[in-house]
Amino acid sequence: MSEAWNNDQIAAxxxxxIPDGAYxxxxxxxxxxxxxxxxxxxxxxxxxxxxxxxxxxVASDNERDMELVNAGKKPITMLPGGAFFHxxxxxxxxxxGHLDVCVLGGFQVAANGDVANWSTGEPDAIPAVGGxxxxxxxxxxxxxLMTHTTKEGEPKLVKEISYPATARGACTRVYTDLAxxxxxxxxxxxxxxxxGMTLEELQKRTAAPLKAQ
Amino acid sequence: MIDxxxxxxxxxxxxxKDGSTVLVSGFGGAGSPIDLLHALLDQGASGLTLVSNNAGxxxxxxxxxxxxxxxxxxxxSFPRSAQSQVFTEAYRAGEIKLEVVPQGTLAExxxxxxxxxxxxxxxxxxxxxxxxxxxxREFDGQRCVLEPAIKADIALVKAKAADRWGNLxxxxxxxxxxxxxxxxxxxxxxxxxxxxxxxxxxPEHIVTPGIYVDRAVLVExxxxxxxxxxxxxxxxxx
Numbered sequence: 001m002s003e004a005w006n007n008d009q010i011a012a013x014x015x016x017x018i019p020d021g022a023y024x025x026x027x028x029x030x031x032x033x034x035x036x037x038x039x040x041x042x043x044x045x046x047x048x049x050x051x052x053x054x055x056x057x058v059a060s061d062n063e064r065d066m067e068l069v070n071a072g073k074k075p076i077t078m079l080p081g082g083a084f085f086h087x088x089x090x091x092x093x094x095x096x097g098h099l100d101v102c103v104l105g106g107f108q109v110a111a112n113g114d115v116a117n118w119s120t121g122e123p124d125a126i127p128a129v130g131g132x133x134x135x136x137x138x139x140x141x142x143x144x145l146m147t148h149t150t151k152e153g154e155p156k157l158v159k160e161i162s163y164p165a166t167a168r169g170a171c172t173r174v175y176t177d178l179a180x181x182x183x184x185x186x187x188x189x190x191x192x193x194x195x196g197m198t199l200e201e202l203q204k205r206t207a208a209p210l211k212a213q
Numbered sequence: 214m215i216d217x218x219x220x221x222x223x224x225x226x227x228x229x230k231d232g233s234t235v236l237v238s239g240f241g242g243a244g245s246p247i248d249l250l251h252a253l254l255d256q257g258a259s260g261l262t263l264v265s266n267n268a269g270x271x272x273x274x275x276x277x278x279x280x281x282x283x284x285x286x287x288x289x290s291f292p293r294s295a296q297s298q299v300f301t302e303a304y305r306a307g308e309i310k311l312e313v314v315p316q317g318t319l320a321e322x323x324x325x326x327x328x329x330x331x332x333x334x335x336x337x338x339x340x341x342x343x344x345x346x347x348x349x350r351e352f353d354g355q356r357c358v359l360e361p362a363i364k365a366d367i368a369l370v371k372a373k374a375a376d377r378w379g380n381l382x383x384x385x386x387x388x389x390x391x392x393x394x395x396x397x398x399x400x401x402x403x404x405x406x407x408x409x410x411x412x413x414x415x416p417e418h419i420v421t422p423g424i425y426v427d428r429a430v431l432v433e434x435x436x437x438x439x440x441x442x443x444x445x446x447x448x449x450x451x
Contacts, residue, residue: 049316050240051389066242066439067387073241084385086392086420088324091317095337126301127313128293129343134317137336168340168356
């Protein structure tokens with residue numbers, strides 16, 4: 001097997017697959033990298049759940065304003081045409097089905113589209129959900145960007161999630177460091193794999209049946 | 214004559230009672246009314262229920278109130294951050310109760326509190342551990358959860374400018390929870406960087422109409438959360 005894709009490579013695949021003109025929310029952490037890979041010939045409008053649409057890139061040191069931040073609380077910039085709105089409007093936008101795509105990080109995705117990304121369920125963990133459950137039910141499509149397995153090698157694509165759910169039946173596509181998969185009719189369909197990977201090898205790292213495209 | 218401007222932070226929070234429910238604007242540091250929170254710390258009210266997106270950073274603002282033992286409970290969507298140790302320790306010690314609410318549900322509960330809607334159904338959190346103990350009903354085949362409105366005694370909000378009627382405009386992403394929090398509290402107290410004359414704010418651009426605002430107080434140079442965190446400031450009651 002050749003090398004796994006790094007996060008920037010995965011993010012570039014996602015940016016490639018988001019259609020021109022889409023309204024998109026990027027989750028905190030790994031998905032934020034998608035913003036850096038949007039092709040110049042596409043106009044994609046980024047929404048940030050703390051109340052802005054038309055988000056630009058990360059702010060440079062002299063643009064830095066801590067009252068203009070993204071969902072990860074990092075200072076950012078706005079594009080010409082961008083808009084600010086309050087939290088209830090922002091989540092009406094999210095929950096009302098107005099976003100085309102949301103890219104979330106993930107702990108687990110099940111073959112039926114269930115997503116777990118907010119809690120490991122450990123008894124001493126501080127529960128913190130943010131906007132993930134709202135995005136999970138509200139966006140037209142949920143893409144999950146995550147590693148294919150945990151650090152310990154446990155599969156993160158599973159038959160049934162064992163971590164607490166974020167949203168049920170929500171995920172439509174999964175982008176991992178080893179493969180690109182569609183989630184349809186209760187199955188993971190492999191669309192792409194890292195060079196040198198076989199379906200059989202990928203199946204060994206996946207706890208749900210895979211189907212070739 | 215209507216004049217909602219008060220002369221000091223101390224006066225603005227003077228009558229906050231023990232056991233009050235307090236809405237606190239802000240998303241992390243953006244829009245956090247830290248000057249008002251410190252005035253409340255000095256005022257001394259305790260047994261508070263705070264409603265905010267986060268649970269405070271470092272040893273300032275909400276974290277300073279928690280550290281001083283003033284907060285009985287917090288409703289928020291995301292209590293974890295790189296510098297939320299004060300909340301974490303109080304929570305693990307059983308000194309503070311936590312209700313985790315999905316961010317959109319939190320915003321809508323506050324909006325409904327201000328709009329006279331006692332509760333609403335939403336698919337958010339359906340089929341997850343956060344639906345536990347809540348009434349469930351299906352709409353269009355979707356599992357929905359009944360969520361109650363949030364109404365509060367006090368809102369502490371940061372905005373950009375106010376006129377004497379309490380009309381408000383906000384600044385960039387610091388707007389976040391401010392407008393809905395002003396609507397859902399019996400007494401909405403707003404710190405602003407600037408006072409303007411009636412008529413200076415274009416009616417087309419006013420974000421919060423003055424009817425929702427009870428008190429405005431001028432804080433021309435508000436506390437910068439990031440600077441205070443970097444300086445390791447520990448704010449104690451005065």
